[in-house]
Amino acid sequence: MVYIFIFQRGVSMADERTITVTWKVSEEQLQLFSTEEACADMLFTAKWPDGFHCARCGHPHAYKITTRRLPLFECSSCHYQESLIAGTIMEGSRTTLRKWFHALLLISYAPCGINAVQLSGAIGVTYKTAWLILHKIRYAISKADASTMLSGxxxxxxxxxxxxxxxxxxxxxxxxxxxxxxxxxxxxxxxxxxxxxxxxxxxxxxxxxxxxxxxxxxxxxxxxxxxxxxxxxxxxxxxxxxxxxxxxxxxxxxxxxxxxxxxxxxxxxxxxxxxxxxxxxxxxxxFRYLTQLSAAAAPLTYPKLLRFPIIS
Known part of the structure; x- marks a missing residue:
């Protein structure tokens, strides 16, 4: 499957011209994230770029438990079990990792942005789910921006x-x-x-x-x-x-x-x-930065987002 969208804005964020832009996520790009296993491997690397470390005791080794939809990692020292999506913006989500990563790809290759209606049709989720995915990603972006100060x-x-x-x-x-x-x-x-x-x-x-x-x-x-x-x-x-x-x-x-x-x-x-x-x-x-932010940002629930929208 190849997703193609047409926009009426310039490809460059700084471009002042008004032109018709066609962008697409190719079959080859989607194939990289065509299975839950491939997406889990990418998320593992983004969450633990230096290898697993226990959230409780910091131990660097774990046993992988694969009896659930998403793998669990049990610390080989304190036996604390942690889900792959725990502590990420995907925590608590029932949407498959494959759809999450396809959403990240589409957002990354849409220089003019992608709205919830377009995303819901592209990855096959409800409007509410698409809206929440987009706002969780924007929440991760906002956290990253807050940590970067203007200088010079x-x-x-x-x-x-x-x-x-x-x-x-x-x-x-x-x-x-x-x-x-x-x-x-x-x-x-x-x-x-x-x-x-x-x-x-x-x-x-x-x-x-x-x-x-x-x-x-x-x-x-x-x-x-x-x-x-x-x-x-x-x-x-x-x-x-x-x-x-x-x-x-x-x-x-x-x-x-x-x-x-x-x-x-x-x-x-x-x-x-x-x-x-x-x-x-x-x-x-x-795309690489969005993946890293998604793995590092704290979880955000739908009720919390509605009560406390991003204000900075």
């Missing part, structure tokens, strides 16, 4: 998701103020980008309170950064237009793939966009 030369600019609906100082419900920050090189080109939705408590109408700026810096910029400049005035002549362009493209990407996102889950989609863009800056393939 850092520039921050206010931006907006959602088209302005009126010229007054009052904010429309569909307008979501953002702060977009980046580590840049000496030519002003972004090296690593973060886009964060501004929480309502840091807003006064459309305007950002000084505490909102400090909140962004505290959580996203290294404390020892000496070259830091923030522009929050909407029409300042000193605005960083490259950052405004990144925020604009992020909004276009979200609207094209997901047909617009409300404030509750907006941050998760912004984090996905930045993750893809930052890997593109580095010239890295997304």
């Amino acid at each position: 030369i850092v520039r921050v600019n206010s931006a907006l998701y959602g088209r302005p609906h009126n010229p007054s100082v009052n904010r429309h419900i569909q307008e979501q103020p953002l702060l977009v920050g980046a580590s840049i090189n000496t030519e002003g080109e972004p090296l690593y980008v973060k886009i964060k939705r501004v929480p309502d408590e840091y807003l006064q109408g459309r305007n950002l309170r000084p505490s909102g700026n400090q909140h962004f810096i505290q959580h996203n910029v290294e404390s020892k950064t000496g070259d830091l400049e923030c522009i929050t005035a909407r029409f300042s002549p000193r605005r960083f237009h490259r950052l405004l362009s990144v925020a604009k493209k992020a909004g276009q990407w979200i609207n094209a793939a997901y047909h617009g996102i409300g404030p509750k889950h907006l941050q998760a989609y912004l984090n996905e966009y930045c993750y893809r863009l930052n890997l593109e800056f580095q010239g890295e393939a997304i």
Whole structure:
């Protein structure tokens, strides 16, 4: 089986052109993950890149128990048993590893994103399951982004998701103020980008309170950064237009793939966009990184995701 999707956005995350893009996951790529055993081997390597170590005592050897759908690993020292998917975003999931890895492949080869309707049809799961898979992966991405701070030369600019609906100082419900920050090189080109939705408590109408700026810096910029400049005035002549362009493209990407996102889950989609863009800056393939993040991120349940959406 070969999956083919057509999008109306550029292949490159940084590309401003509007073109028709065809991408596909080939039969050869899918064959690499055509069995549960092959997917289990890949997950084992991602979860324990240096070999098994017991979560309880740290012992490096285990017995493999294969009487269940997914293998168990019993520590040969303390006899603690651990499932292969324990401590990963797949924990508690009844979806097969093969479908999980096919989802990771499809997400990785979709530069313009893939929504839950497309994913559910591609891998043969319900919409709810596809939506949860995507949000669990975005949760892993968000955890990775939170551990990476902007450093060196850092520039921050206010931006907006959602088209302005009126010229007054009052904010429309569909307008979501953002702060977009980046580590840049000496030519002003972004090296690593973060886009964060501004929480309502840091807003006064459309305007950002000084505490909102400090909140962004505290959580996203290294404390020892000496070259830091923030522009929050909407029409300042000193605005960083490259950052405004990144925020604009992020909004276009979200609207094209997901047909617009409300404030509750907006941050998760912004984090996905930045993750893809930052890997593109580095010239890295997304699939390997997504697999590693999926194996390392803590479990997330559907009720918890609904109660506590990703906010940073």
